[in-house]
Amino acid sequence: MLQSFRYMAPRTRPELLDLLAEYGSRAKLLAGGTDLLVTIRAGVHKPEVVIDLKKVEGFSGLSWSQTDGLVFRPTTTINEVLQDARVRKDYPLLAACAHDLASYQVRNRATVIGNVVNASPCSDMAPALLCLGATAVLSSKSGERRVLFQDFFIGVKRTILRPEEFLERIEIPAASAGVKGDYRKLKRIQGHDLGIVGVAVALKGGKLNIAVSSAAPTPVLVQGLDAGIAVEAAVEAVAKATSPISDVRCTKEYREFMIGTYVRRLLQEVRA
Amino acid sequence: MKIQLTVNGSRYEKDVEENRTLLRFLREDLGFTGTKEGCGAGECGACTVFFNGKTVNACMVLAVEADGGSVETIEGEVKDGKFSVIQEAFDRNHGLQCGFCTAGMILSVKELLHRNPKPTEDQIKDGLEGNFCRCTGYTQIIESVLDASGQLPKKGELHHA
Numbered sequence: 001m002l003q004s005f006r007y008m009a010p011r012t013r014p015e016l017l018d019l020l021a022e023y024g025s026r027a028k029l030l031a032g033g034t035d036l037l038v039t040i041r042a043g044v045h046k047p048e049v050v051i052d053l054k055k056v057e058g059f060s061g062l063s064w065s066q067t068d069g070l071v072f073r074p075t076t077t078i079n080e081v082l083q084d085a086r087v088r089k090d091y092p093l094l095a096a097c098a099h100d101l102a103s104y105q106v107r108n109r110a111t112v113i114g115n116v117v118n119a120s121p122c123s124d125m126a127p128a129l130l131c132l133g134a135t136a137v138l139s140s141k142s143g144e145r146r147v148l149f150q151d152f153f154i155g156v157k158r159t160i161l162r163p164e165e166f167l168e169r170i171e172i173p174a175a176s177a178g179v180k181g182d183y184r185k186l187k188r189i190q191g192h193d194l195g196i197v198g199v200a201v202a203l204k205g206g207k208l209n210i211a212v213s214s215a216a217p218t219p220v221l222v223q224g225l226d227a228g229i230a231v232e233a234a235v236e237a238v239a240k241a242t243s244p245i246s247d248v249r250c251t252k253e254y255r256e257f258m259i260g261t262y263v264r265r266l267l268q269e270v271r272a
Numbered sequence: 273m274k275i276q277l278t279v280n281g282s283r284y285e286k287d288v289e290e291n292r293t294l295l296r297f298l299r300e301d302l303g304f305t306g307t308k309e310g311c312g313a314g315e316c317g318a319c320t321v322f323f324n325g326k327t328v329n330a331c332m333v334l335a336v337e338a339d340g341g342s343v344e345t346i347e348g349e350v351k352d353g354k355f356s357v358i359q360e361a362f363d364r365n366h367g368l369q370c371g372f373c374t375a376g377m378i379l380s381v382k383e384l385l386h387r388n389p390k391p392t393e394d395q396i397k398d399g400l401e402g403n404f405c406r407c408t409g410y411t412q413i414i415e416s417v418l419d420a421s422g423q424l425p426k427k428g429e430l431h432h433a
């Protein structure tokens with residue numbers, strides 16, 4: 001049984017901004033609900049008001065243009081990303097991360113934006129967005145802020161979003177189209193499971209970006225390594241940037257070992 | 273809040289608390305008890321239904337979100353008193369034992385076959401990863417899907433082969 005709350009479904013962006021200004025931290029936004037409804041059920045969140053984003057005009061779908069690149073909106077689901085022909089062709093790293101997130105029916109609801117706002121260290125979309133240089137556009141009544149994802153996450157389940165703000169768009173630069181990359185996620189079972197560790201690698205121009213999930217309080221980005229860097233130097237750089245812990249899923253040592261293993265395998269793959 | 277929705281082709285209008293899940297609403301308010309609650313948190317898939325044409329975990333949808341929408345449950349699979357092709361295949365191949373996972377399993381198979389009419393064994397496993405079965409060990413479920421997609425020889429043909 002869920003604790004009680006009031007449900008609101010604004011139809012327009014100005015209505016949404018008014019509600020956010022009025023309720024702030026007493027409200028929770030609802031996208032796919034695959035994090036929110038589980039945490040409300042567990043008593044982690046006790047919002048007074050739940051504001052559904054799915055009825056707001058203009059908040060659905062994904063688009064692409066030379067100027068804005070690939071754009072995700074508040075209700076763009078993981079399966080929409082995965083089934084998009086351009087994503088599959090030009091942004092293979094995004095597709096790889098999306099495919100490893102949860103199960104098919106969860107992906108039908110789960111949004112990319114909900115995933116990053118949830119800000120779990122084991123977020124599967126964050127590694128792709130970090131590697132591809134994506135920007136988060138945050139909006140409130142007082143205007144818009146644009147931040148790169150390496151400046152968005154500030155701790156376990158914590159982001160720079162203010163209570164009266166929402167994440168309106170994610171933009172992945174047009175220049176990141178065609179970037180070679182892949183994601184490896186270690187799980188306890190072959191079926192759907194949260195990651196033990198996840199490593200993403202992207203080869204962009206002459207540079208190499210590596211992002212890691214479940215290896216620090218926030219997803220981690222190591223960027224701008226020389227594309228030809230020695231394998232062990234890259235492993236070393238990633239080890240320096242991460243600080244895995246032991247928990248119910250595995251030990252710190254196993255995480256460290258597997259991060260190194262995945263960096264080696266992915267480098268071989270993307271430089272082949 | 274008053275909501276209006278279509279379930280298995282019939283329209284319903286009902287008052288529902290805002291914190292009620294679609295799953296509880298379907299089972300307890302409308303009586304569609306074919307849909308099951310296992311974990312209540314998105315893990316097991318027992319509550320899988322079609323919502324606006326796509327499979328979802330009904331335990332993670334609010335009933336109020338379904339206002340103006342359409343839902344299909346396992347009760348909608350039987351047409352004119354007859355099993356669907358997928359239900360028949362589960363029946364023939366022992367794709368169930370206790371049956372608790374079956375409603376969700378069959379609807380996930382329906383979506384899978386809609387996307388991919390002839391899935392390989394690996395594609396079946398991938399497509400059904402959100403549906404747990406504690407009884408069958410999955411082998412008979414995979415055979416049921418192969419059968420439903422016309423990829424198993426008919427029983428009779430097997431004997432003569």
Ligand SMILES: Cc1cc2nc3c(=O)[nH]c(=O)nc-3n(C[C@H](O)[C@H](O)[C@H](O)COP(=O)(O)OP(=O)(O)OC[C@H]3O[C@@H](n4cnc5c(N)ncnc54)[C@H](O)[C@@H]3O)c2cc1C
Pocket residue numbers: 028029030031032033034035036037038053074100101102103106109110111112113114115116117118122123124125161165166167168192193194195313314315
């Ligand atoms: C069974 C199961 C398996 C899962 N497996 C994985 C997995 O393998 N990998 C993984 O990364 N995640 C996993 N998750 C977590 C979850 O599915 C994802 O994080 C998902 O992408 C969240 O998106 P959502 O739309 O459902 O978010 P919601 O639950 O709707 O929202 C999540 C949070 O973001 C806030 N929010 C949503 N949209 C906005 C916005 N536009 N602006 C500001 N705040 C917003 C909400 O208020 C809430 O706090 C799993 C969850 C379940 C239940």
Ligand code: FES
Pocket residue numbers: 308309310311312313314315316317318319320329330331332
């Ligand atoms: S009851 Fe919904 S996924 Fe288990």
Ligand code: FES
Pocket residue numbers: 367368369370371372373374404405406407408
């Ligand atoms: S038949 Fe019992 S859980 Fe699947």
